[in-house]
Amino acid sequence: MSSEVAVTGLDGSALKGQTGWRRIVHAFGYSRAGLLAAFRGEAAFRQLLLLNAVLLPLAFYLDVGKVERALLISVCVLALIVELLNSAIEATVDRISLELHPLSKQAKDLGSAAQLVTMSLIALVWAVILL
Structure with a gap:
């Protein structure tokens, strides 16, 4: 049996985890990490x-x-x-x-x-x- 979970009937937003301002704050952190990774690597x-x-x-x-x-x-x-x-x-x-x-x-x-x-x-x- 695969460890992957099949997700059906969802638009993907249920997998995002955050909404509103928390999502924006987390997205900023991910963007910052991406810029740092690009600069370093x-x-x-x-x-x-x-x-x-x-x-x-x-x-x-x-x-x-x-x-x-x-x-x-x-x-x-x-x-x-x-x-x-x-x-x-x-x-x-x-x-x-x-x-x-x-x-x-x-x-x-x-x-x-x-x-x-x-x-x-x-x-x-x-x-x-x-x-």
Whole structure:
């Protein structure tokens, strides 16, 4: 007999455990733990933080309009978001199995491609606004 419990007829909220403000407080803690895990375990995330440490102050220094400034900042933050999602995909794939499998490779490659597109977007937006 499996140790897993079959759950039927639930929308999933019964498994969450917390509601209201307690849920928000717990969610903040989980998010904090995720950010710390990314910082400690993902070199790419730390590199993006360093890039943001350069680009974000520059976005405020440049003589551009509010919309342009918002775009410069948004694409930089987007790269952090995509890296967090890419790291989550990689961790999930590795949790399932470290065995080489074409679908595992595809999932990891797609996450990496998403980050490449995001980095290209940063270059494009910054170039359009500055040039």
